[in-house]
Amino acid sequence: MADPLVGWPQSRSDSLVLHSRLGRAWYKDTAEGLRQVPATVTLCVSALIVLAVVDVRRPALLWLSLALVALVQVAASLTPWERCPRWVRCLPPLFQMIAVGMMDVGAGLQMWTLDILLLLPLLGLSLQTGAAALASGLVVSCAVMVAPVLAGVDRIYPTVHLVVTMAVLGAVGVRAQATVSLIRFQWRRLALAQDEVARRARQLAASRDTLRSVMRAATEQAIIGTDERGAILSVSSGAQRMFARSEQELLAMHVTDVIPVVSEGGDRDLDSRRDPGRGEAPGEEQLSRLVGKASTGGAHMAELEDHDVDGAVRHLEYVVTARPRLEGADPDLSPGYLFVVTDVSSRWEDERRQDEFISLVSHELRTPLVSILGYVELLRLSGANLDEEQQEYIDVLERNTQRLRGLVDDLLASAQLVFGAPLSGSNADVVKAVEAAVKAQLPAARAADVEIEVGGDPVVQLVTDPTRVEQVVDNLVSNAVKYSVDGGRVTVSVHSATTEEGHGAARITVTDHGTGISQEELTKITERFYRTHDSRRRRVRGIGLGLSLVQAVVAEHGGTLDIRSEVGVGTQVEVVLPDLPLTASAPTDVPGPPSAPESSGRAG
Numbered sequence: 194m195a196d197p198l199v200g201w202p203q204s205r206s207d208s209l210v211l212h213s214r215l216g217r218a219w220y221k222d223t224a225e226g227l228r229q230v231p232a233t234v235t236l237c238v239s240a241l242i243v244l245a246v247v248d249v250r251r252p253a254l255l256w257l258s259l260a261l262v263a264l265v266q267v268a269a270s271l272t273p274w275e276r277c278p279r280w281v282r283c284l285p286p287l288f289q290m291i292a293v294g295m296m297d298v299g300a301g302l303q304m305w306t307l308d309i310l311l312l313l314p315l316l317g318l319s320l321q322t323g324a325a326a327l328a329s330g331l332v333v334s335c336a337v338m339v340a341p342v343l344a345g346v347d348r349i350y351p352t353v354h355l356v357v358t359m360a361v362l363g364a365v366g367v368r369a370q371a372t373v374s375l376i377r378f379q380w381r382r383l384a385l386a387q388d389e390v391a392r393r394a395r396q397l398a399a400s401r402d403t404l405r406s407v408m409r410a411a412t413e414q415a416i417i418g419t420d421e422r423g424a425i426l427s428v429s430s431g432a433q434r435m436f437a438r439s440e441q442e443l444l445a446m447h448v449t450d451v452i453p454v455v456s457e458g459g460d461r462d463l464d465s466r467r468d469p470g471r472g473e474a475p476g477e478e479q480l481s482r483l484v485g486k487a488s489t490g491g492a493h494m495a496e497l498e499d500h501d502v503d504g505a506v507r508h509l510e511y512v513v514t515a516r517p518r519l520e521g522a523d524p525d526l527s528p529g530y531l532f533v534v535t536d537v538s539s540r541w542e543d544e545r546r547q548d549e550f551i552s553l554v555s556h557e558l559r560t561p562l563v564s565i566l567g568y569v570e571l572l573r574l575s576g577a578n579l580d581e582e583q584q585e586y587i588d589v590l591e592r593n594t595q596r597l598r599g600l601v602d603d604l605l606a607s608a609q610l611v612f613g614a615p616l617s618g619s620n621a622d623v624v625k626a627v628e629a630a631v632k633a634q635l636p637a638a639r640a641a642d643v644e645i646e647v648g649g650d651p652v653v654q655l656v657t658d659p660t661r662v663e664q665v666v667d668n669l670v671s672n673a674v675k676y677s678v679d680g681g682r683v684t685v686s687v688h689s690a691t692t693e694e695g696h697g698a699a700r701i702t703v704t705d706h707g708t709g710i711s712q713e714e715l716t717k718i719t720e721r722f723y724r725t726h727d728s729r730r731r732r733v734r735g736i737g738l739g740l741s742l743v744q745a746v747v748a749e750h751g752g753t754l755d756i757r758s759e760v761g762v763g764t765q766v767e768v769v770l771p772d773l774p775l776t777a778s779a780p781t782d783v784p785g786p787p788s789a790p791e792s793s794g795r796a797g
Contacts (some may be wrong), residue, residue: 226270228320229285232313233266236292239310243300250346254299258292265289283326286314287333294337298344305354308338315362319369327366334362415534418516423448423480426529435536437502448532452511453497454479484530487513496537507538559605562598569594592636603668603738618773621659622652623699627687630666634674643677645670649686655699656772661746666701668739669766673705676764681706690769698752698771705765710758718756719744743768 240259249255265288274282290311297307311334318330338358342351408416408429415432419425428443436443436451443451485493494512501507511534569591572579579587631647638645655662666685673683683705690698710718717723719740740756743766747754750770758764 223274225272225274225282225285226266228317229266229269229289232286232289232317233262235313236262236289236296236310239307240296243296243307247300247302249299250301251299254295258295258299261288261292261295265292279321280325282321283318283329286317286330289314289317290330290333290337294340297337297341298346301341301346305338305348305358308354308358311337311362312365315366316369319366320373324370327370331359331363331366335359413535415532417443417448417451417532417534418529419448419532420529423483423530425451432534435534448530449479449483452483452509452532452534453499454483484513487515487530490515507536508541510535510537558601559598562594562601565594566591566598599667600738602664603742618656618658621655621657621662623655623657623659623662623701623770624649624651624653624687626659626662627666627685627701630663631670631685633667634670637671638674638683641674641677642679642681643674644682645674645685646682647685647687649688653687653689653699655697655770656774657699657750657770658773661749662699662701662770665743665746665768665770666703668743669701669703669768672739673703673707673764673766676707677705678707692769692771696771698769701768701770703766704763706763709760709762709764710756711760712758715756715758719754746770749773 237259240255240262243249244252244255265285269285272281293307293310293314296310300307315327315330315334318326321327335355338355342348348354404427408427411429412431412434414429415435416427416429417425417432418427425443425446425448428440432443432451433440438446438451481488485491485495487493492512492514494510496508496510499507499509511532513530513532516529516531569587572587628647631645634645670683670685677683683703686702688700690700692698723741744754747768747770750773752768752770755767755769756764757767
C-alpha cells in the first residue's frame with residue numbers, strides 16, 4: 194500500500210521545504226530511510242555529548258547504542274519498503290527506543306534526562322496508520338524507562354516520573370496521530386479534487402480541440418459564434434475565406450461588421466457596418482434586427498445581397514440561433530448567438546435562369562393561346578351550323594385553352610415577381626377586383642356544385658395594383674373551389690383595415706369547408722411548385738404556383754398572409770394588403786386571371 198503522503202500537493206502557497214528537492218523526496222513511499230535521519234542524528238549527538246561530559250557507568254552500552262542507531266539508519270535506507278508489509282515500518286522507531294534505553298542504562302544518571310529522546314521515535318510511529326503502532330511505541334517507551342531501575346540505577350521518584358512521562362508521551366502521541374490522520378484525510382480530498390480538475394481540464398482541452406477541428410473543417414460555410422452583444426468569439430475557416438479576413442481580424446470585430454443588417458424593405462442598411470478602427474459601438478437595434486426571433490430562443494433565417502472583395506454581387510443566406518446553455522456549465526457564462534452563413538449565389542443564378550426561361554416560354558405560349566381563344570370566339574360568333582358534338586368540342590377546346598392560359602399567366606407573373614418587377618400603385622376599389630376574380634371562377638364552381646358567397650364592405654379603397662389583387666383572389670378562390678366537397682360553400686369577404694403604423698389596408702378572407710391541410714404541410718404550402726403529399730389533394734390538377742404567387746404579392750405590399758387549416762374541416766386564408774406608394778404608370782404586359790362569361794347566383 195502506498196504512503197498516503199506520497200504526492201503531497203505542490204503549490205505556490207506551500208512551505209519552502211515542500212518546494213525544495215529534499216521536501217519532495219521526504220514524502221516518497223520509499224523514503225523511510227530519509228525520514229529516520231533526524232532521529233538518528235539527534236540520538237548520535239546526544240550519546241556523544243554524554244560520553245564527552247559525563248562520567249558514565251557503562252560506556253560499552255553507549256557505544257553499542259550508537260552502533261544500533263547507525264545500523265537502523267543503514268537498514269532503513271537499504272530496505273525495499275514497497276515490497277514490505279506495513280508493520281515492518283514500525284521497526285526502525287522501536288529499535289531507536291531500545292537504543293535510548295541502552296544509552297540511559299549506560300550513562301547511569303540519576304535524573305531522567307535522556308527519556309526526552311523517546312519523543313522522536315514515538316512521533317515517527319504516530320505517522321503510521323492504525324493505533325497498533327502508537328500502542329507498541331508506548332509499551333516500548335514504558336519498558337525503556339523501567340530498564341534503568343531494574344538495572345540498579347539510582348533514580349529520583351521513579352514511579353512519579355514513569356506515570357507523568359507516559360501520560361505526556363501518550364497525549365503527544367495521540368494528538369500527533371490525530372493530526373496526521375486529519376492531514377491524510379484533507380490530502381485525499383485535495384487529491385480527488387486535483388484529479389477532478391485534471392479530468393475536466395482534459396475534457397475542456399478535448400472539447401476545444403474538437404471545436405477547432407470542426408471550425409477548420411467547415412470550409413464551405415461561415416460559422417460565427419458571438420456573445421450576447423454580438424462580439425465575435427469564434428469563426429470557422431469558411432468564414433475567413435468568405436469574408437477574406439484572418440481569424441485574428443474577425444475575432445476583433447462585431448458580427449454586424451461582416452453581416453450587413455437587412456432593412457424591413459429588404460434593402461441593406463448601409464449604416465449597419467462600422468469601421469472597426471474607429472471604435473464605434475454597433476446599436477442594439479441593429480443586432481436585434483439581425484438576429485430576429487433568435488433573441489427569444491427561436492431560429493431566424495434571412496437572405497441578403499452583399500459584395501465580395503472584388504466588388505462582385507453575391508447572395509448570402511444566414512441562419513442564426515441562440516447558443517444553448519449547457520447542463521453543468523458556469524451559470525455566469527455569457528449567452529450568445531451562432532450564425533451559419535452560406536453563399537447561395539449559384540442557386541440564385543440557377544433560379545434566375547430558370548425563371549428567365551419560364552418567362553420566355555410563357556410569353557411565347559401566350560401568343561398562340563390568345564389566337565386560339567380568338568378563333569374559338571369567331572367560331573361562336575360566325576353562326577356556323579355546328580351540331581351538338583361539334584359544339585361540345587368547341588367548349589372543351591375553350592375550357593382547356595383558358596386553363597392553359599391561366600397556368601401560363603401564373604408562370605409569367607411568378608417570374609416577374611422573382612425578377613423584382615415592382616408593383617404599380619394606383620387608387621383602386623379592391624371590391625371590384627375581388628368580384629372580377631370570383632366571376633372568373635364561377636364556371637368551375639358550378640361544375641363542382643360549390644356555392645361562392647361574397648360579403649364585406651361595399652367599397653374598399655386601396656393604393657394597389659388591381660391586376661395583382663385580382664390574381665391573388667383568383668388563386669385563393671380557385672384553391673377553395675378545387676378542395677371543397679360537393680355542395681360546399683366558399684365565403685369571400687373583403688374589409689377595410691388599418692396597419693399598426695396607421696396606414697390604410699384591405700383585409701381579404703377566403704374560407705372553405707373542404708379537405709383541409711395538415712399542420713406539417715402548412716409550413717411548406719407557399720413554396721414555389723410545392724405539391725401536397727395528401728392523396729386526396731393530389732387528385733386536383735395544378736403545379737403548385739398559386740399560393741407562392743399570393744405570398745410574393747403580399748410580400749411586395751409588405752402585408753401578411755395567414756393560413757389556418759384543419760384536416761377534414763376546411764381552410765381559412767386571410768390576406769392583409771397595405772397601401773402601395775403611388776406610381777405614375779402601371780407596368781406593361783402584366784397578365785390577369787382569365788375572364789369568364791357573366792353569371793351569378795349559386796354555381797351549378
